[in-house]
Amino acid sequence: xxxxxxxxxxxxxxxxxxxxxxxxxxxxxxxxxxxxxxxxxxxxxxxxxxxxxxxxxxxxxxxxxxxxxxxxxxxxxxx
Amino acid sequence: xxxxxxxxxxxxxxxxxxxxxxxxxxxxxxxxxxxxxxxxxxxxxxxxxxxxxxxxxxxxxxxxxxxxxxxxxxxxxxxxxxxxxxxxxxxxxxxxxxxxxxxxxxxxxxxxxxxxxxxxxxxxxxxxxxxxxxxxxxxxxxxxxxxxxxxxxxxxxxxxxxxxxxxxxxxxxxxxxxxxxxxxxxxxxxxxxxxxxxxxxxxxxxxxxxxxxxxxxxxxxx
Numbered sequence: 001x002x003x004x005x006x007x008x009x010x011x012x013x014x015x016x017x018x019x020x021x022x023x024x025x026x027x028x029x030x031x032x033x034x035x036x037x038x039x040x041x042x043x044x045x046x047x048x049x050x051x052x053x054x055x056x057x058x059x060x061x062x063x064x065x066x067x068x069x070x071x072x073x074x075x076x077x078x079x
Numbered sequence: 080x081x082x083x084x085x086x087x088x089x090x091x092x093x094x095x096x097x098x099x100x101x102x103x104x105x106x107x108x109x110x111x112x113x114x115x116x117x118x119x120x121x122x123x124x125x126x127x128x129x130x131x132x133x134x135x136x137x138x139x140x141x142x143x144x145x146x147x148x149x150x151x152x153x154x155x156x157x158x159x160x161x162x163x164x165x166x167x168x169x170x171x172x173x174x175x176x177x178x179x180x181x182x183x184x185x186x187x188x189x190x191x192x193x194x195x196x197x198x199x200x201x202x203x204x205x206x207x208x209x210x211x212x213x214x215x216x217x218x219x220x221x222x223x224x225x226x227x228x229x230x231x232x233x234x235x236x237x238x239x240x241x242x243x244x245x246x247x248x249x250x251x252x253x254x255x256x257x258x259x260x261x262x263x264x265x266x267x268x269x270x271x272x273x274x275x276x277x278x279x280x281x282x283x284x285x286x287x288x289x290x291x292x293x294x295x296x297x298x299x300x301x
Contacts, residue, residue, distance in 0.1 A: 009182075013227060014252070016185050065144060068137055068173065071180040071227055 001046045003058045004077040007067045008039035042066055054078050080105040080298040082123040085151065087112045087142045092128035092164060092275060099275040100125065103291035104299070112145040117154055122298040124151055128165030128220070128273060138181060138223045139169030148174055160204060160298065161267045165221055168259070168269035177260055177269045178236065179228035185252025189222040193284065195247035196258050196272060200240045203265045208293030214247060215286035217272040224271040226253035226260075236260055243268055 009015045015037050022036040044061075048054040058076045067074040082105040084097045097107045100123075108118050112131075117124065132141035142148065148170070155161045155176050163171035171177045184190060193216050198209040209215065228236065233255055236242050244259040251271075259270025274287030 012229075013182070014185070016183050016187050016225075016252070020187055065136070065140065068140065068180055070172070070178075070229075071182065 001048055001051070001054050002079045003044040003046055003054060004079065005042040005044070005058060005062060005066050006039060006075045006077070007042065007062075007072050008037060008074075009071055010073050013071050051078055080122045080295050081118075081120055082107045082125060083110045083117055083121050084108075084125040084127055085110050085112060085147055086127070087129065087131035087145065089131045089133055090127050090129035090166070092166075092273065095273075095275045096125045096127045096164060099278045099287065099291050100295075102278065103288075103295035105295055110147060112142065112147050115146045115150065117147070117150045121154065121159065123160045123162070123294070124154055126151070126161065126163040126167030126170050128167055131166055131170065134166075134223070137169075137173070139166060139171075139173040142166075142170045143173035152176060155262070155267050158264065158266060160294070162205065162294075163267075163269040164273055164275065165219075165224075165271055168271055169223065171267065171269045176267050177262060178232045179226055179254070179257075179260065181223050181271070182225040182227050182252075183223050184221070184225050184250070186250075189220075190224070190250050191218070191220040192250075193218045193277075194250055194272065196244045197247055199242045199245055200261070202240060203243065203261055203268065204294050204297035205261075205268045205290055206243050206293065207297065208289035215289075216277065216284050217274055217287055218276045218282075219250065219272045220276075221251070221271055224251045224253065226251075226257045226271070228254045228257070239263070241265070244270055244272070 018036040241261040245256040277287035
């Protein structure tokens with residue numbers, strides 16, 4: 001079973017890297033970009049076969065290590 | 080004062096911190112990150128600067144989960160003195176010993192230069208050797224030093240007089256110019272600037288010396 005974790009800076013936390021990407025896109029002539037937020041995707045290969053257990057387990061991983069919930073939010077996708 | 084300095088793979092200010100502590104009169108033991116226990120009878124633990132575990136995932140995140148960090152958290156919980164510098168500050172926020180988090184510098188650049196700091200409180204073993212409002216010059220060297228605290232955390236830090244140092248000219252976008260914060264019991268300090276790099280005339284300045292002296296005096300007396 002595969003899991004994907006999406007980690008993003010929380011709304012309201014300034015993302016200077018996203019801002020830099022936005023400026024670069026602007027300077028390439030792309031128009032109408034109102035905001036860019038940069039995050040990360042973490043893929044996990046799991047031996048677990050039960051979907052609910054996998055999701056609970058990965059959520060615990062996010063809380064303990066994969067995300068810093070002081071500044072980041074996360075979303076878990078089980079595939 | 081009996082001190083330990085933790086060494087992670089990628090630490091690079093561990094010896095500088097040990098030398099500064101020794102010059103202030105401490106006996107210092109270096110402790111490897113895989114050790115599970117701190118030496119007995121310690122007064123103080125230093126968490127040094129560097130790039131522990133290559134800054135993978137987030138600065139300080141992997142180090143904060145290392146076996147020795149569990150002991151450091153326990154030590155702090157019992158009222159032990161802990162000092163995190165630069166990457167050490169990032170590690171202490173990741174363990175939850177200090178509030179907030181350190182983000183990428185607002186200007187996105189790694190900054191390495193000496194900056195003026197303002198001492199905001201003298202009410203701690205770390206800062207009692209300065210006077211309130213004193214301006215001191217201390218080097219910074221970081222890419223992720225942009226201190227972030229939400230409005231509630233910031234109000235608590237300010238209300239409890241827990242901001243130890245602020246930047247005179249905010250170099251990295253930190254919330255409220257914060258360069259260093261204290262724990263609730265005032266025995267844990269984390270700061271991005273490097274006082275151990277301002278502890279000898281040959282460093283180009285000695286404004287960091289008073290921190291180590293005050294700490295040593297307080298812990299000898301304790």
